[in-house]
Amino acid sequence: MPIREHCDFCASTQLDHVYTPINSARGMEVYVCSHCGLVQSFSTIAYQSRPPGSMSADADRSSYRYTKDVISDRYDECFAQCVDFTKIGRVLDVGSNRGAFVKHVEANFPGKQITCVEPDATITGAYFTLPNVSVQECRFEHAQLPENHFDFAYCAHTLEHADSAREMLLGIRRALKPGGLLFVAVPNLVFHDDIIEELFIDPHTFHFNFFLLRDFAAQMGFSVEYAGKPKEADLVLLLKKQEADVAQLKFIPVDQALAQEAKKEIAYYKENILRNRAALKDSVERLNEAAATHKIVIWGGGRIFDAMIRFGSLDLTKIYMVVDKFLSRYVEQLHGCRLDSPDALKNEDPDELLVYIASRNYADEIQAEASALGITHFIQFGKNT
DSSP: OOOOOSOTTTOOSOEEEEEOOTTOTTOOEEEEETTTOOEEEEOOSOOOSSOSOBOOSSTTOBOOSOHHHHHGGGGHHHHHHHOOGGGOOEEEEETOTTSHHHHHHHHHSTTOEEEEEOSOGGGOHHHHTOTTEEEEOSOGGGOOOOTTOEEEEEEESOGGGOSOHHHHHHHHHHHEEEEEEEEEEEEBOOOOTTOOSOSSOTTOSEEBOHHHHHHHHHTTTEEEEEEOOTTSSEEEEEEEEOOOOGGGOOOOOSOTTHHHHHHHHHHHHHHHHHHHHHHHHHHHHHHHHHTTTSEEEEEOOSHHHHHHHHTTOOOGGGEEEEEOTTGGGTOSEETTEEEEOGGGGGGSOGGGEEEEEOOSTTHHHHHHHHHHTTOOOEEETTTOO
């Protein structure tokens, strides 16, 4: 499969190869646009669409399609401040997945007319037959949407999968009424010092910098009504459709330094992830030793857990239980370990347990939930390991 020859945002042909992701099943190669700083991944080999789920810490991670369940409740601040759903009639949900946002709207603002675009027909059953919901089971690139029709569009953790992020944003804009709102959330390209999980995973073709995506959207016929924090795990924007001549829209980079910053950060990341993986055995050994005095519970069945086993030599015979609030809904076991809901801990003596928090972005929430169960002994990945 040929590498595309231009940047999706600014159309520059000055694309510099910066990185080859670890163990990519798509033969992904990462490029940075030297003009605007957009980071894109290009596939070099044929790839099975929606392969079986995997929580691999490498690039070959593939989704169990549960991520939107995890993040859907994190957008309340934006909605509360900037969106009056009582004045919204028609809703577009791009990448509706298992229906987390549909359920949110139905529970809080019933009766809205919702159009969903979701290519995986196996996961739309919970909302496919609702009388006020219509579903187009296809990628957004093939969806047939009326122009100037929707009051509100929701696009969470979908833009990074697009063939063209530019065309997806403009396509949603066409479907919105003048003054219509678009909520966008994507993974934020943040390089954590303790990183052990490959950031450039196979399903993602775009890797967005907060400032770059914000500035790009503002030049594509939108105004920015809300912007989250630049270093949060989710890059969140609320955009409003403005009058514009689409044929004349051209992105002019605002910050010329973003390209060099991206190249520098990725060069450091390339070495840092290998260093951190090599050091993981020392931190996992502390957990193995703790098993002599406590029942060890791993809370978080995701990619950190996978890395602990594959690179840290975690002794699974010393693990009492593995729990995950969301993943346990769809997966029965990982690495031969039964995966339970945290509810299973309610029957345990909390004084006997030590919880290893195998999460970075949700660590505070996990500790709060475990503390509510009376658990007082913790080890948190990246802080005290």
